[in-house]
Amino acid sequence: MSTPLLSIQELTITARLAGETRTLIDAVSVDLARGEILGLVGESGSGKSMICRSLVQLLPSRAIEVTAGAVMFEGCDLTRLDEVAMRAIRGGDIGMIFQNPTSHLDPVMRVGEQIAEGIRYHQGVSKRDARKAATEILSQVGLPDPKRQYDNYAHEFSGGMRQRVMIGVALSCNPKILIADEPTTALDVTVQAQILRLLMDIRDQRGLSIILITHDLGIVAQTCDSIAVLRGGRLLEHGPKRSVLAAPKDPYTISLIASHPSMPAGTENGSKEFSLEISPYATRPPIAPLLEIDDLVVRFPASGTSLFNGSGKVITAVNGVSMQVMPGDTIGIVGESGSGKSTLARAILGLTPLTSGHVTFDGADLALHRARALAKLRRQTAMVFQDPYNALNPRLTIGDMLAEVLRVQNKVPADGIHTRVQELLDLVGLERVFATRKPHMLSGGQCQRAGIARALAVDPKLIVADECVAALDVTIQRQIIDLFRDLKERMNLTLIFIAHDLAIVRNLCERVVVMHRGNIVEQGLSEEVFANPRHPYTAALISAIPDINPDKRLPRLPEPIQADRSDFATGLKHPVTTNSTTRELPI
Amino acid sequence: MHRYKFILYRPLQFLPVIFGVSLITFILVRLIPGDPARVLLGARSTPAAIANIRAQYGLDEPLWLQYFYFLKNLANGEMGKSILYKIDVLKLIATRIEPTITLIVCSVFLSILIAIPLAAIAARNRGGIPDHAVRLISTMGIGFPPFWLALMLIILFSVKLGIVPVSGYGENFGDKLAHLILPCLTIALCLSSVLTRSLRASMVVELQSDLATAARARGMPESIVFWRHVLPNSLVPAVNLLAVNIGWLIGGTVVVETVFAIPGMGQLLVRAIFSRDYMVVQGVAMVFACGTVLVNFLADILTVTIDPRVKL
Amino acid sequence: MSTGHAFSAKIGWSRWLGQRLTLVAGMAILGLFIFMAIAAPMIAPYDPIAQNGDLRLVPPSFLHPFGTDNFGRDILSRIIWGARIDLQIAFIGVAFPFLIGTVLGTISGYFGGIIDTVFMRLIDIILAFPFLVLMLSIIAILGPGLLSFYIAMALVGWVSYARLIRTQMLVLKNSDYAVAAVSLGFSNARIMFRHLLPNAIAGSVVFSMSDAVLVLLNGAAISYLGLGVQPPLAEWGVMVAEGQSFISTAWWITLFPGLSIVVLAFGFSLFGDGLGEVLGVRE
Amino acid sequence: QGVLTIGRREDSTTFDPIKSAQNVDNWVFSNVFDVLVRVDKTGTKLEPGLAQSWTVSEDGLTYTFIMRGAKFSDGSPITANDAAYTLLRIRDNEGSLWSDSYKVIDTAEAKDDKTLVVKLKTPSVPFLSTLALPNVSVISQKAMEELGEDTFAEKPVASGAFVVKEWRRGDRVILEKNPNFWQADRVKLDGVEWISVPDDNTRMLNVQAGQLDTAIFVPFSRVEELKKDPNLHVEINTSTREDHLLINHEHGALAKKEVRQAIDMAIDKKAIVDTVTFNLGEIAYSYIPKGSLYHYAGNLQRPYDPEKAKQMLADAGASALSLNYVVNAGNETDEQIAVLLQQQLQKAGVSVNLQKVDPSQSWDMLIAGDYDISVMYWTNDILDPDQKTTFVLGHDTNMNYMTRYRNDKVKDLVAAARLEQDPKQREAMYVDLQKMAKDDVNWIDLYYSPYINVTRKNIENFYQNPLGRFFLEDTVKN
Numbered sequence A: 001m002s003t004p005l006l007s008i009q010e011l012t013i014t015a016r017l018a019g020e021t022r023t024l025i026d027a028v029s030v031d032l033a034r035g036e037i038l039g040l041v042g043e044s045g046s047g048k049s050m051i052c053r054s055l056v057q058l059l060p061s062r063a064i065e066v067t068a069g070a071v072m073f074e075g076c077d078l079t080r081l082d083e084v085a086m087r088a089i090r091g092g093d094i095g096m097i098f099q100n101p102t103s104h105l106d107p108v109m110r111v112g113e114q115i116a117e118g119i120r121y122h123q124g125v126s127k128r129d130a131r132k133a134a135t136e137i138l139s140q141v142g143l144p145d146p147k148r149q150y151d152n153y154a155h156e157f158s159g160g161m162r163q164r165v166m167i168g169v170a171l172s173c174n175p176k177i178l179i180a181d182e183p184t185t186a187l188d189v190t191v192q193a194q195i196l197r198l199l200m201d202i203r204d205q206r207g208l209s210i211i212l213i214t215h216d217l218g219i220v221a222q223t224c225d226s227i228a229v230l231r232g233g234r235l236l237e238h239g240p241k242r243s244v245l246a247a248p249k250d251p252y253t254i255s256l257i258a259s260h261p262s263m264p265a266g267t268e269n270g271s272k273e274f275s276l277e278i279s280p281y282a283t284r285p286p287i288a289p290l291l292e293i294d295d296l297v298v299r300f301p302a303s304g305t306s307l308f309n310g311s312g313k314v315i316t317a318v319n320g321v322s323m324q325v326m327p328g329d330t331i332g333i334v335g336e337s338g339s340g341k342s343t344l345a346r347a348i349l350g351l352t353p354l355t356s357g358h359v360t361f362d363g364a365d366l367a368l369h370r371a372r373a374l375a376k377l378r379r380q381t382a383m384v385f386q387d388p389y390n391a392l393n394p395r396l397t398i399g400d401m402l403a404e405v406l407r408v409q410n411k412v413p414a415d416g417i418h419t420r421v422q423e424l425l426d427l428v429g430l431e432r433v434f435a436t437r438k439p440h441m442l443s444g445g446q447c448q449r450a451g452i453a454r455a456l457a458v459d460p461k462l463i464v465a466d467e468c469v470a471a472l473d474v475t476i477q478r479q480i481i482d483l484f485r486d487l488k489e490r491m492n493l494t495l496i497f498i499a500h501d502l503a504i505v506r507n508l509c510e511r512v513v514v515m516h517r518g519n520i521v522e523q524g525l526s527e528e529v530f531a532n533p534r535h536p537y538t539a540a541l542i543s544a545i546p547d548i549n550p551d552k553r554l555p556r557l558p559e560p561i562q563a564d565r566s567d568f569a570t571g572l573k574h575p576v577t578t579n580s581t582t583r584e585l586p587i
Numbered sequence B: 001m002h003r004y005k006f007i008l009y010r011p012l013q014f015l016p017v018i019f020g021v022s023l024i025t026f027i028l029v030r031l032i033p034g035d036p037a038r039v040l041l042g043a044r045s046t047p048a049a050i051a052n053i054r055a056q057y058g059l060d061e062p063l064w065l066q067y068f069y070f071l072k073n074l075a076n077g078e079m080g081k082s083i084l085y086k087i088d089v090l091k092l093i094a095t096r097i098e099p100t101i102t103l104i105v106c107s108v109f110l111s112i113l114i115a116i117p118l119a120a121i122a123a124r125n126r127g128g129i130p131d132h133a134v135r136l137i138s139t140m141g142i143g144f145p146p147f148w149l150a151l152m153l154i155i156l157f158s159v160k161l162g163i164v165p166v167s168g169y170g171e172n173f174g175d176k177l178a179h180l181i182l183p184c185l186t187i188a189l190c191l192s193s194v195l196t197r198s199l200r201a202s203m204v205v206e207l208q209s210d211l212a213t214a215a216r217a218r219g220m221p222e223s224i225v226f227w228r229h230v231l232p233n234s235l236v237p238a239v240n241l242l243a244v245n246i247g248w249l250i251g252g253t254v255v256v257e258t259v260f261a262i263p264g265m266g267q268l269l270v271r272a273i274f275s276r277d278y279m280v281v282q283g284v285a286m287v288f289a290c291g292t293v294l295v296n297f298l299a300d301i302l303t304v305t306i307d308p309r310v311k312l
Numbered sequence C: 001m002s003t004g005h006a007f008s009a010k011i012g013w014s015r016w017l018g019q020r021l022t023l024v025a026g027m028a029i030l031g032l033f034i035f036m037a038i039a040a041p042m043i044a045p046y047d048p049i050a051q052n053g054d055l056r057l058v059p060p061s062f063l064h065p066f067g068t069d070n071f072g073r074d075i076l077s078r079i080i081w082g083a084r085i086d087l088q089i090a091f092i093g094v095a096f097p098f099l100i101g102t103v104l105g106t107i108s109g110y111f112g113g114i115i116d117t118v119f120m121r122l123i124d125i126i127l128a129f130p131f132l133v134l135m136l137s138i139i140a141i142l143g144p145g146l147l148s149f150y151i152a153m154a155l156v157g158w159v160s161y162a163r164l165i166r167t168q169m170l171v172l173k174n175s176d177y178a179v180a181a182v183s184l185g186f187s188n189a190r191i192m193f194r195h196l197l198p199n200a201i202a203g204s205v206v207f208s209m210s211d212a213v214l215v216l217l218n219g220a221a222i223s224y225l226g227l228g229v230q231p232p233l234a235e236w237g238v239m240v241a242e243g244q245s246f247i248s249t250a251w252w253i254t255l256f257p258g259l260s261i262v263v264l265a266f267g268f269s270l271f272g273d274g275l276g277e278v279l280g281v282r283e
Numbered sequence D: 001q002g003v004l005t006i007g008r009r010e011d012s013t014t015f016d017p018i019k020s021a022q023n024v025d026n027w028v029f030s031n032v033f034d035v036l037v038r039v040d041k042t043g044t045k046l047e048p049g050l051a052q053s054w055t056v057s058e059d060g061l062t063y064t065f066i067m068r069g070a071k072f073s074d075g076s077p078i079t080a081n082d083a084a085y086t087l088l089r090i091r092d093n094e095g096s097l098w099s100d101s102y103k104v105i106d107t108a109e110a111k112d113d114k115t116l117v118v119k120l121k122t123p124s125v126p127f128l129s130t131l132a133l134p135n136v137s138v139i140s141q142k143a144m145e146e147l148g149e150d151t152f153a154e155k156p157v158a159s160g161a162f163v164v165k166e167w168r169r170g171d172r173v174i175l176e177k178n179p180n181f182w183q184a185d186r187v188k189l190d191g192v193e194w195i196s197v198p199d200d201n202t203r204m205l206n207v208q209a210g211q212l213d214t215a216i217f218v219p220f221s222r223v224e225e226l227k228k229d230p231n232l233h234v235e236i237n238t239s240t241r242e243d244h245l246l247i248n249h250e251h252g253a254l255a256k257k258e259v260r261q262a263i264d265m266a267i268d269k270k271a272i273v274d275t276v277t278f279n280l281g282e283i284a285y286s287y288i289p290k291g292s293l294y295h296y297a298g299n300l301q302r303p304y305d306p307e308k309a310k311q312m313l314a315d316a317g318a319s320a321l322s323l324n325y326v327v328n329a330g331n332e333t334d335e336q337i338a339v340l341l342q343q344q345l346q347k348a349g350v351s352v353n354l355q356k357v358d359p360s361q362s363w364d365m366l367i368a369g370d371y372d373i374s375v376m377y378w379t380n381d382i383l384d385p386d387q388k389t390t391f392v393l394g395h396d397t398n399m400n401y402m403t404r405y406r407n408d409k410v411k412d413l414v415a416a417a418r419l420e421q422d423p424k425q426r427e428a429m430y431v432d433l434q435k436m437a438k439d440d441v442n443w444i445d446l447y448y449s450p451y452i453n454v455t456r457k458n459i460e461n462f463y464q465n466p467l468g469r470f471f472l473e474d475t476v477k478n
Ligand SMILES: Nc1ncnc2c1ncn2[C@@H]1O[C@H](COP(=O)(O)OP(=O)(O)OP(=O)(O)O)[C@@H](O)[C@H]1O
Pocket: A015, A024, A042, A043, A044, A045, A046, A047, A048, A049, A050, A051, A060, A061, A064, A215, C003, C004, C005, C007, C008, C011
């Protein structure tokens, strides 16, 4: 490669806060060649975003500044440019794509105008020409009807479309470098695959360079040319993709690769045999199911309904689901966002009203004997939530929270509560001192453990975990999964584990249920389903997982799924049906 | 458009509100001790004369019947006859409504005119001297009793400097405007303080928001970021604040109308309450209630227009 | 995660230090007035209602730093004693609406459905109802004085709190920890008041400070219309209103009580701002 | 020349003279309408108005008026017929607030265009004075019947110096010179605007800033300051206003004459005059105010002596007297008097509990007897003392101005004085009444106060007579 397009040299960023100086980025040097895709990986807080924002002088606070080093771009040092010159660089030479398209797009401005705005400002063209150019860009990023969609607002798009618009905004002025800060973290796997595909296509068409920030090594493996691994603001490793993945030098990189969910789980405890061993579902003696779901339907009124809104539109979140859960089962429920997983979970636990159908827990029918079934459910089931912080009352210490549950449940005598709290903490691997802490003093992983402890405090037969690891870093995900596996074994728990990450489900669960638009499209033993998906949707889902093996390329998504996606353009995120007619799956 | 469909059915939702207001006012004014007839007759009243007047205005009927008549009149678009002024309440209100509306509209307008720049300066210099200055002014601004502020303004601008009229309400447009400057300023000083604080707070948030960062990242200068992205996104809370405050604002005009001798409904209301002119109190209360409801309706429309996400 | 977290805690602390200025300044002002109110008998140089025909309308002087009024009463002493009444007005005028609004807002937001609809319509009516009609009517019914004022404030004031709390409740009741509490079999009352309310209330607490200012001003407006506290009690709003006739001959009668209101209001605002920042409430 | 602008507290309520009893209306009525008999500038004599002369029959029952050849503003003549219509209308119209006062009229007939004959049911000496009330202003029967009452009340046909040009409700009444007025050449002004400026301060500031020519109702506290302004002239005119302390004779110890006398002595009226009226008022000592007909200047004035009062109260067995004092809210002077009285009575060992109430409500409380003491004031509408005397001492339906005072001797004397046709005799009777009332302490006279109005220096002859009438036909704007 010739001279790099962009060269970060010994970049150091410090923050001065409360009189104390902290180094956020510590002498990081990375080069980016023309046409190269550089993957920047690292756990949350490692400084990935910070580096990229420093390139265009958009550091989040005035207390944070570049204190040493240089960023050379076309012969000038970007860290030394003044505001006016920088403005020409921003957008003009370096475009940015952000993680959360919803908050980065202006909700009150038409999406087309947000693209045209940059074009007009940087290229000084007329309003009409800008509109034309913006429409052109919209079609390039794959919007099916750019002329019309120019006038849409961001909230009328699905997440994937919004990210496409975001990319369009970044492309608006023909930048030489595109910085994509976790562009797919908020999206479903299938959509993620499309967006990554789009980025690579754009690179191929325009020959620009991309810095792709992610915490998922799989994505890097699938898309990038070279990899830089960051931790605590320091660059641990930097090199061509294959060499880093094949022969990682730093122990952190090694553990990162090892804990990637798409890695065959055998690396640690040979769970391949393990899972086969404990799931001879068919050979188990016939016992009564703990939970039986029969033709369950849950509908919600579509938002904004009122007396006068007439038609009574409803959203069918769960649409005729039937399944059985045996004591001791571990069932994974997967499906894209909005497919009704959470609703199903809540319906099972009696937290949301059933529209029709039956849920029978331990012999008590929730539809027929609501009070009796609820009494049972409240004392024998528990739930673990996705967002570890939001799931804990911020005003209670962990100890108080657990003690309260024990007191209300009344299963432990009053003088035994203290000891029991300590036992619970031990059980989930939290130190006992955490009993006196409030959630905001805990890390996400610790909070999630506290949440699990709370679930265990009920001494439940059934635990429902709703995306309980989605918000955590991979390494911590791994720990929590191991904790579950351990607990399940020790306490003979029945576990319903909801996730959109198929790889995790494959690791943990014996059986898997695939949901799509409120329906179960496929269920069966994990190994069988993964090895040999019968439903095209399942197949698409599985193939969209970015594998850490760079040679398993991301697939071009099968046509039905893409066509299916495009009806999001109508502005309806979820299928809205009028009472009786239910849209069938495009099989 | 679908999002504006609420314009069709929302007015129906106002009916119970208006009904509730009418019932409460009706009961409330009749609970007040004191007798309109006696107020009318003054010191020389005799029981016979009082009874005569009460009969004339139907005040001797049972309460529920009076309320029934009131509703019946209302259905016919009438509000009864003023005891003090001896003319139809609606006619009376018609002669007094314009100054109040003008006063409120101008005050709100002026407040916005004051609040937006102040909030912008404060938010863009967050933590700096301008910010502290604006916050100081706006906290002080709410602290002054309006009638005192009004008096000070009159002494300064009208008596000492002689540049605006002391009080009253003009005849033609320009004249009215001149007369309204001080009253509007009085209200606006209070109102803009509240508005500024709210706007500043949301602007501070929006200036650091992701959408502002994204706009900067595509090279937009700070002015475009502010006027085209931050401001529109900060407006919705302020609009709602204004709408909620409208009732309070209407109350505030009473004092201002009195100090500045503006012949509006606030003055009418106070005199009507003090002279127990039941029909007028009811009428004015109804008009004020409708006004509040209307303003909230307008605020809803405005919110929907500003923010395409909002559905009502 | 953990590093990021420890760090943001530090950011919070340093912010707190910066914002403590607001809070401390607010507390200092309020503290001063509270001290004045409590220690009034000790620190007031004169009897606030003692008239002195020989000392009428004396301008500020060494003996009477704030001058005297048309009855020869010492303004400074009246302001000091007035602090008792004005603080009481601010406190009671806020406390009852706060309590009522909080309870109703919690119930309405938590249960939703028909209860919520009924409360919302009631709130609509009260918001549409001209406040002044209510205030003047109640004062006319019960007679001028503080009691009527408090009742009127309580009847109307709760609406703001109820709305604030209700909105919070609507959000919080869907939060995961609320759902968790339900799934753990907690009673509604426990969830509402022990789990959700403490998390919902910060905004109301902050608002109550600016509300206190509005209450004071409403009190002053009522005094202007001649319906304030019973004479001869010293209340700042009444003092300003009564002193208006002397505005050009004896400015000190209105100026000092007027300033007291402004400064107290300022104290409340600062305290509220400081509290808001410390509690992390967005206005 | 020019248009005179006058600032007042409140706007008019109607232009139908019989339908208002408010001063704000009466002032304008006397600008717009003329009456048969007028009261002169000093407020002590009657003089011809639209009736150029009149005779009273021996038995005092028949009054014959000879009409002047005057015209209404629409050019039609003012006939005896219109006058008769006016008198019968105020007596019979169901909207009339004054019918009680004119029930004494038996018939009123126009003998011809110029001759009006009024027959009374019983003799009444004050009758002639009541014809000077603005409420019996002569109105045109034809106009009233053609326009209808509502329209007339909005824009009447005038018989006085000015016509209503425009009435902007709540704001101002705009009057224009009436060229058809029989004394039109006496009127110097082109017009008058009565402008409502409710706030006292604003009203004064308006005159100071030169935006109003005059402001009426100057608060006592402002007089000194306004006098200092070289551009202004403060016009102080004698009034018939008297402020007094009502006492509820039916409440406990207050029934005892000695207790009431003690309270009288415990009140330092001089201090009130000083503090409340800024020395503009005068100590009052008779219910018939100074400067009005039959005022008795030699009436008893009890000295201020709190010690003695205390002693008397103790003697009467009322040493720990506690009184409920109903105060009119929103009235500056009332509240000031209350504060003063509370402190003064304290010195005599009487504790006073102030109860502030809305003025419209205080009437109800007084009538219901829900009070011990309360301050009220009275201004005469008519020249004759009978009206006030009857109301205060005559034991009529209002329980002697709600005091519940009873003294049959006084009652009989009031009735007799009404019929006495000899002025000398009559004066002696009223002197007796004043003495007896003072002795009984039917109420406590506090102070007399003048009308205070302020004008710009270029205004001349802006004047109010003791009955409150403004003589705008004489006012000049330079
Ligand atoms: N506004 C700020 N003020 C002070 N410190 C900040 C600020 N924003 C981020 N930091 C700190 O800077 C460090 C790097 O943050 P950065 O956002 O670059 O991490 P990241 O790798 O992008 O993490 P994530 O995967 O969560 O986006 C963190 O320790 C973070 O706490």
